[in-house]
Amino acid sequence: MSPKSPSETAGDSESQPERRTSLLVDPTLASEEDAAVLAKMGYKQELRRNFSMIEVFGIAFAIMGLLPSIASTLSYSIPAGPVGLVWGWFLASACIFVVGLAMADLGSSMPTSGGLYYWTHYYASPKWRNPLSFLVGYSNTLGLVGGLCSIDYGFSLMFLSIIVISRDGNWSPSNGVIYATFLATVACHGLIASTMARIMGKMQTVFVAMNFILIFATIIALPIGANHRNSASYIFTHVENLTTWPTGWGFMLAWLSPIWTIGGFDSAVHISEEAANATRAVPFGILFSIGSCWLFGWICCIVIAACMSQDLDHLLSSPFGQPMAQIYYDALGKNGAMGFMALLMIVQFLMGISILVAASRQSWAFSRDGALPFSKFFRPISKRFGYIPLRTTIGCAVLAAVLGLLCLIAPAAASALFSLAVAGNNLAWGTPIFCRLVWGQKKFSPGPIYTGKRASTPIAWAAIVFLIFGILLSMFPVGGPNPDAESMNYTCVINSAVWGGALLYYFIDARKWFRGPQITLDLNQLTEEQAAALRAEGLKEEGANGTAVLGSGVDGRDSVEQKS
Template identity: 75%
Template sequence: MAEEVPKYDPERQASLTGVAEGLSSEDDAAVLAKLGYKQELRRNFTMIEVFGIAFSIMGLLPSIASTLAYSLPAGPAGLVWGWFTASAFIFVVGLAMADLGSAMPTSGGLYWWTHYFASPKTRNALSFLVGYSNTLGLVGGLCSIDYGFALMFLSVIVIARDGNWTPSNGIVYAVFMCCVLVHGVLASTISKAMAKLQTAFVIANFILIFATIIALPVGRASQRNDGEFIFGTTGNLTTWPIGWAWFLSWLSPIWTIGGFDSCVHMSEEASNATKAVPYGILMSIGSCWLFGFIICIVIAACISPDIESVLGSPFGQPMAQIYFDALGKKGALALMSLLFIVQFLMGLSILVAVSRQSWAFSRDGALPFSKFFRKVNARLFIPVRAVWGCVFVALILGLLCLIAPAAAAALFSLAVAGNNVAWGTPILCRLVWGQKKFKPGPVYTGDKLSRPIGWLAIVFLCFGIMLAMFPAGGPDPTPETMNYTVVVNSAVWGGALLYYFIDARKWFTGPKITLSEEDLTEEQAAAIREEGLQIEGLPAAAESVEGEGITEADPDKKA
């Protein structure tokens, strides 16, 4: 019998370039080829390292410390049960996103999924909105993390000077600026070690967690609060009703456990991405849910019953006061120093994630100067230009630090509201328009559970956006207590949609195909022509004339 000739598979063939260059395994590159993209980044990240970058961005204890002003006004029970309840809902969001991340792992996943599942009339506008909301939301996350670092770093100086010095807004911004610039340098120069460093970052996080949950109870051995205080004592240091004050305490876990989408943005650098991405999402959320609950219990057990004095600490950071009360000056200096180091590592990890999202969005021609920012460094195989573009935007947004603490607080809520829109939109599009187009990956919640999980996730995300818009102190805010999130996010969403309908609708066609036409299957090519998608370097499908040859074109040229 004649030897059977293997059937030609264009998707496998399309993956060979990435495999030959040592960027990826054949299976991972083939999965990416099915989505229309060639392999351009090196797949350095294992499943544990994908989890590591998300967990590192969340920076559990530093994030809880940075957001105590949201949770403590509801009292110790608000701190503890607010964390547990909100984390449960966030895990539901993670399940919905894990379904999508396993099925279609790509760096620009959120806006790619939106475009894929949305109706033909809405997909371009919604994809454009999600891409900008996610990109600026992640930059807002970088700003808020590095702003938190600046406050923690300066609180150590205040403690060392026994509270006899208060940093000005200008000094806070200067420390913030230096932090962002150092992150840019590191993210551009240690790319090959970045995956391995995530393990070290996770270890640093757990060292800080265990040091805190051991040292605080020991230091407050004779002054610990009882179980009734921890689990049953509510409070209300706002002028909102007590129930709404408890809901506002959810902002702490919502902001803290807000980096899980980084697993999606690292998809094209992850080995075995169809499993690494969803497991990274669920492991990072689950770890924060559990260990965050433990940390909140320990804080509630060891905090001074005069919570208002803790929030008004002369050290400028409630966690610094909690450490000081339990461990004295030297202990507070030691743990606050470890705290700001871990916070610094958080900022580095989120800069890596946001640079991949912005690179993916520029690869599809949606960001200003996309042709410039989409370039990948030929030696490092990372988008260095995208890294520094994110650094520049962060420095501009960080100027809010110079206005007032209330304006700077908008950076926290920008990350919450912007990312909630970016997470909820593709889930909604899948449920409303695209359920029949959805083909599950190896990690899937099942046909019976997938839809209820998706709808519950959407309800929670909408509620989270509304929470992020409320003034934390109460109604009738002054300019000093105003929540400027509604202003900042309205500018982001309104600006993105205005840009789209005035200009971008003329040329933005959604995700571009970076494979050559010869590397596409017949089904892919037919679907691309039917849906009007664009192959990079070739004219838009809508412009092609039957029977004519295809000529090269500028990928950034407006249709």
């Protein structure tokens, strides 16, 4: 029997009911406008849209956790001296903002939880869309889980550093103690993200407030408490090189701090199916979170450079295990350091909740399209816990606990968790932007937030160049060439395993069944106009079980096809 399009089957009164005049949507989940935007991409509304525009910004900004992230990554920037700390932050943040502009164009156009791999599949050529989409989905999923690992590992070090400070540096935690603290942290995050979904949007506002309280408290207290403040010449022009790399490359490695810190802006994309007015909220969340971190992070770096000891080796080899703890201790004394490290620790803990939410939504979207192992198990939405993907939330926490076993190997292996988030997400961000430029420029339909026809393309190419540079940068040993086992950067090993494993899985098995994004809508609920929009988006339904894919019709043009 020949395939019929939705418009054809709509007229067949015996085989299908009459097409409805409007898209059916539960008003407690979303407005009809938001549901219609999602329907255009083939998905029905299943999550509750309880995130406002400010709260979408909040989850992205909360994941970045500005000052705790700077504190966790000072070991990357301090070796280059104040110039690496201050100007490295400013220049890298500017480049990241360019990436945000390119992603905002895509996010405003097609806001969906699985945005990165969905966009890749939509814009790529028919030959490459499936493997590239599969690779991006896994890279993004594991990159986000890697981000959870690195955040919770950083929290564990901060928590234990308070104990070290209280004992005046006369105690040092073992790798086993660090992992046990990490494991307890991941378990707490899994519990909170699973049971507090109904107020998760409101919680992001609290998280943002906590971040700004910590930022302003630090930039006020450090200059007041410091016995000696460095000159402007030292802050803005003094160069150091505590690595064995050339000085210029040592400066570039300082960029790893802002690259890792300002790495949660794609969470605005993953939360898009829970955001009201998503076509505006998503780009707003991306750009304002990056811009806020760019400005306030630069101010924090200037204050730190002004108040820190000029003996940089003293900071890097601090018995407290964290350069920031030593900076607080030198300026504010024991009690002041413990107080600020406790506040840092709390904000770092809140970061973990937010990134677990984002990781679970990406994982759920990927399982919705059948790409994850045990997708049918992870696919259901829990109405009891507030219309959230409960199983992927718990699954991401369990995976983070397993990846965190690297803590038991060595600090160098644990630090690879930081770079896993950088390299994995950079690949996931850059691929859809590249696909849009090379294959899908004619298919691109701007949303209400758009950088403009003339600026959009050069911005996108600039973003790709920087993302490739970021991947390469994250794989260099930060101490210098010829590393030993302890100073080796294992990112190349871990990411090669992630990317190589994903492609191997695809070509051995997944190519037989993975067809990209699947329609979850009941086509009988669409109007003729909505069905035409689906055809224009390149979606087609295959089989009687309701599965569907993004692909090309017989004549090479994308279409929606229903097969009897």
